[in-house]
Amino acid sequence: MDDIGFQPLGRRIIVGSSRKHASPAVPGWVAPVIEFVSNALPRNQGGNWEHLYIGAFEIACELLIKLGCAIDNRTGAIPVAEPRLPEVIPRWDDVxxxxxxxxxxxxxxxxxxxxxAGSRPMSAGLARANIRAAHGCGPAYLAGEAFPAFQSLGLILGGCWTEAAETALWRDNPPEWGLDFTSDSRFLRACDVAVATVPEDIAERIRQQADIREDQIVEWLDLAHSAPGISRNRDDALKSLRFWSEHIIDGIFETHWRLADGWLGPAGVQRGIQLRFDPLAIGMRMAFAERYLPQYPHLWRSK
Structure with missing residues (x-):
């Protein structure tokens, strides 16, 4: 980004460390994405970014930190005086x-x-769509401020969604579109690969979290009954423990698995961004568990 003369946030961004070496190629989306995210995030009176404990904003602060533009301050991110891009750039699909x-x-x-669409609500008062339906994606309105970031990422072209945008939008899964990516051949093929190639260490972690043991139930009930005026039973314990079992295994898929690449190695995990409550990762956890761990129906049966 320094090489092309872009100056986001009013400051030059340097690639890599101070050591003398050839700078890695900087993807063209880096500068527009930094500019968009930095402008979209809420700021406090001191000029720091605030995530307000909102999921998308929390991860956006993480991205600015990963891209060398900020440091963490627990409630958001503080802009740094001299932004410096890391040598390892986050994955395109996550960004x-x-x-x-x-x-x-x-x-x-x-x-x-x-x-x-037969059951769509009235669209009176809504801005007219300026992105046309294409490649399985529905129409949308996008504000002008966001166009540079979306275009640089290759998500839109000529007023239409691109082919590359489709699986990225699966991970947002807009309810207006009524998508069912779990029946798509690409999803089903990715499930086949995930089941056939799951690394043993990942498989062991999944099995450990899937199994609800008797000692966990007893411990949960002891803790619940220690609070005055609270009455809980075994079913309550199982419901809670199964919820956390699903949540933790979702985190494994959010961190270690991607549709295009399957199970990630250490380098892939390093480049990844964990997108918590990712619909695609959750859908894959359910499809994977139905085949790999059918004895744990709480992991794959729809609520």
């Missing part, structure tokens, strides 16, 4: 998904129902 999440959370994008 693209996060930009969609931030745009939705900050009100820069509004999804519209497919033309002719």
């Amino acid at each position: 693209a998904t996060l930009v969609i999440w931030v745009a939705a959370q900050a009100g820069y994008i509004g999804f519209r129902h497919f033309p002719g």
